[in-house]
Amino acid sequence: MVNQALLQVKDLTKSFGGVRAVDHVNLALAHGELRCLIGPNGAGKSTLFSLLSGLQKPDAGQIIFKGKDITSLPPFRRVQKGLCQKFQTTRVYRGLTMAQNLFIARRVGRGIENRNHRLDWALKTLGLEAQAERPAGELPHSHQQWLEICMALATEPELLLLDEPTAGMTPEEAALTAQFVIGLNSQGMTVIIVEHDMAFVRQIARFVTVLHYGSIFAEGPLAEIESNQDVRRIYLGER
Ligand code: ADP
Numbered sequence: 738m739v740n741q742a743l744l745q746v747k748d749l750t751k752s753f754g755g756v757r758a759v760d761h762v763n764l765a766l767a768h769g770e771l772r773c774l775i776g777p778n779g780a781g782k783s784t785l786f787s788l789l790s791g792l793q794k795p796d797a798g799q800i801i802f803k804g805k806d807i808t809s810l811p812p813f814r815r816v817q818k819g820l821c822q823k824f825q826t827t828r829v830y831r832g833l834t835m836a837q838n839l840f841i842a843r844r845v846g847r848g849i850e851n852r853n854h855r856l857d858w859a860l861k862t863l864g865l866e867a868q869a870e871r872p873a874g875e876l877p878h879s880h881q882q883w884l885e886i887c888m889a890l891a892t893e894p895e896l897l898l899l900d901e902p903t904a905g906m907t908p909e910e911a912a913l914t915a916q917f918v919i920g921l922n923s924q925g926m927t928v929i930i931v932e933h934d935m936a937f938v939r940q941i942a943r944f945v946t947v948l949h950y951g952s953i954f955a956e957g958p959l960a961e962i963e964s965n966q967d968v969r970r971i972y973l974g975e976r
């Protein structure tokens with residue numbers, strides 16, 4: 738199929754006890770898309786990402802990536818197929834240098850045989866090049882966030898999931914992150930980004946999916962979402 742979606746999620750459902758964290762979610766993502774996923778705290782955004790990356794198993798539903806059903810694959814197999822996530826809380830190896838962290842990520846991903854030009858570009862754009870030999874745990878929080886994005890890129894993903902990458906950043910650092918993500922996408926990378934910060938989502942300004950109580954509440958271009966009264970009530974109005 739020519740117009741096959743890169744990612745297709747069908748009726749994905751996950752409960753924790755009585756809480757339906759993800760409730761019959763259907764989602765389609767085209768190759769090269771940059772999608773913003775927003776929603777109030779507890780809406781199920783991180784759980785949806787855990788299901789996509791394989792950290793959690795869904796109770797029901799299907800995840801189709803590049804035309805193949807990956808619903809039951811473990812996380813590392815998904816990474817090898819080109820689906821990689823940056824987590825909400827940073828998970829760098831604090832005692833290892835930045836270069837060692839990136840080396841490990843490349844080993845987990847598609848290998849270290851060839852130069853990874855996208856990774857070189859990312860390190861340069863984010864100003865991390867000079868930090869290569871510093872222990873990751875000594876880096877400022879923003880740099881750890883960026884390092885973790887670079888570790889995801891080191892696996893050579895086709896679909897990158899970013900969960901609140903600007904948490905704890907200054908407005909300037911968040912703006913650099915927005916420009917970086919836009920640059921990454923303009924090079925062809927497909928990205929889903931979860932963000933709570935609407936100022937950030939406005940800088941990205943793309944198609945937005947709103948999650949609420951585990952279900953898709955609204956979907957559309959940013960301008961349409963921002964003027965949607967129901968969305969304002971559940972999300973934007975609460976700020
Ligand atoms: P968001 O990322 O949108 O803030 P989450 O996906 O983290 O939301 O959480 C969605 C709901 O699922 C919340 O009610 C949360 O308390 C619950 N939840 C998430 N992970 C777990 C877990 N591992 N065990 C129990 N409940 C969880």
Ligand code: MG
Pocket residue numbers: 782783784825
């Ligand atoms: Mg979350």
